[in-house]
Amino acid sequence: MPEIVETPDAESLAEFAARAFLHAAQAAMQNHGRFSVVLSGGSTPQKMYIRLSQPPYLEQVDWNRVFFFWGDERCVPPDHAESNFGAARKALLDVAPIPRANIHRIPGELAPELSAGLYEQDLRDFFGGQDPPHLDLILLGLGEDGHTASLFPGSPALHEVEHWTAAVMHADGPPPLVPRVTLTLPVLNAAHEIIFLVSGENKASILARVVSLPSPPGDIYPAQLVRPVSGRVTWLADRAALAVWKKTPAEGNLE
Numbered sequence: 001m002p003e004i005v006e007t008p009d010a011e012s013l014a015e016f017a018a019r020a021f022l023h024a025a026q027a028a029m030q031n032h033g034r035f036s037v038v039l040s041g042g043s044t045p046q047k048m049y050i051r052l053s054q055p056p057y058l059e060q061v062d063w064n065r066v067f068f069f070w071g072d073e074r075c076v077p078p079d080h081a082e083s084n085f086g087a088a089r090k091a092l093l094d095v096a097p098i099p100r101a102n103i104h105r106i107p108g109e110l111a112p113e114l115s116a117g118l119y120e121q122d123l124r125d126f127f128g129g130q131d132p133p134h135l136d137l138i139l140l141g142l143g144e145d146g147h148t149a150s151l152f153p154g155s156p157a158l159h160e161v162e163h164w165t166a167a168v169m170h171a172d173g174p175p176p177l178v179p180r181v182t183l184t185l186p187v188l189n190a191a192h193e194i195i196f197l198v199s200g201e202n203k204a205s206i207l208a209r210v211v212s213l214p215s216p217p218g219d220i221y222p223a224q225l226v227r228p229v230s231g232r233v234t235w236l237a238d239r240a241a242l243a244v245w246k247k248t249p250a251e252g253n254l255e
């Protein structure tokens, strides 16, 4: 049974997530002198990023030793409204005293395949001989179709085992398809810790399906393929997102 933590609402989810970030950072720095974290895109983590840019986290985190990566990026320039990097920069990276050299963004302004290749090389340079890299903390979101990062149902990127990154195409809505770059499952599943951040009643149905394992083989959602070999996975969700799961007759539910 995955670890599920409930918070009353989106604000308390952001607070809980910021505290978990601080604890993971302190543990990693104590353990090996630095903290590598993968930020998630989407709207859910934005409140958490803003919390980290405020007291007490602003003062308590040793930002010089925090190294930022992304789980995925839309292939747009960094100042584009859809940029995951751009959103994190506004909420946190331009507010906290973070050395620019510690920020390893996905170069979304470049062609998808080139961007994916450069990002993979950046990861390989940072993690030296580690294959796959062991990131200290990976933050992930959950889409209503069960995707996470930019690993969408039926995507060939789900079967990528050689490369740590992949260029994907996705219909975000009406055409055109939106090119993206994503980390692949070998990297996600090598993480020391993963925290899924899920908020809102619109996620209640998919969250109940994703955490109520096991799924029939043909029915597995991408988020269910995130099963770190030895890392810890926590589903951090607010009450609205857990409403369906708590009604699901299965052992271990919260109520």
Ligand SMILES: O=C(O)[C@H](O)[C@@H](O)[C@H](O)[C@H](O)COP(=O)(O)O
Residues within 6 Å of the ligand: 040, 041, 042, 043, 044, 045, 071, 072, 073, 074, 084, 140, 141, 142, 143, 144, 147, 148, 149, 150
């Ligand atoms: O670039 C992205 O959009 C994310 O990587 C994506 O996987 C996101 O985390 C989910 O779609 C949830 O998005 P929300 O938090 O906006 O619901």
